[in-house]
Each structure stands twice: as structure tokens, then as C-alpha cells.
Amino acid sequence: MPRLKPSQDVQPLSAFRANAAGFLEQVRTTKRPLVLTQHGRSAAVVLDVDEYEALVEQVEVIRDIRDAKAEMSRGEGIAHEEIVAELRSRLHP
Template identity: 50%
Template structure:
């Protein structure tokens, strides 16, 4: 995801409501998120669907890594040799 351009990518919700199509096009074209404010505070972020999907994939990978580390710390892991033997055993 590309970084925000503060002068272009932060808009009030009222402006977004009035020009939804142009803002959706901006997000799709630039691949940058659009921050919408309400009463002067950040309210929501509009993100391109492909960028959102990529973020979800990265978060799932990070969650998997964290779970793996926790399992290893709890002694639930197996050695490389054992894992290799299990895989080769299933393939045979």
C-alpha cells in the first residue's frame, strides 16, 4: 500500500458523500487509502479491494507465524529431520 498524501487522502465524510464516485476512482487509481473524518476526527478508511485483500493475506501470515512461535515455545514443534521423514512417509 502506498503512503498517504496528507493533502489529498484525508477528507471530510460530507465531501465524500457528495463525490463518492470520484473518491472511489482516486482510491482505485492511486492504490492509496482515503481517510474520512467526521467532526474533525478520523472515522473510517476506504481502501482498494486488491490492497485490502493483500493486507488480509499479510495479516494471516503474521498470525500463522505467531501461532508457530507459540507452539515452538510450548515444546510442540518437531525437528526438521522428523518433519522431513513425515512428509516423505506420506508421499511414499
């Protein structure tokens, strides 16, 4: 995801309401998130759909890796060699 540019990518909610289509086009074009503020404080983030999906996928992969490491540390994992042997036996009975 491209880096946020505070001068362009932080806008008050009132400005977003007045020009929602323009800001959505900015998000689609730049792929940068748009931070909306309300009463001078961060209130919401608008993301391009593709960027959002990529972000969710990255989080899922990181969680899978974390879970796998935890399983391995508890001795619940299966050795690489065992998996390879199992797969080979299934492919070449």
C-alpha cells in the first residue's frame, strides 16, 4: 500500500461529504488510504478495495505463520520429511 500523504490524504468528514465521488476517485487512483476526521480527530479510513483485500490476505498469512510457530513450539507440528514422504506415497502408490 502506498504511503499516506497527510497533506492530501487526511480530510474532514465535511469535505468528504461535499466531494465523496472525488475523494473515492483519489483513493482508487493513488491506492493510498484516506483518513477522515471528525471534530479534529481520526474517525474512519477509506481504502481501495484491492488494497483492502491485499491487507486482509497479508494479515491472514501472518496469523497462519504465528499459529504454525506456536504449534511447533508445543511439539504439535509434523516434520518436513514426514510430510514429503506422505505426499510422495499418495502421488506414487
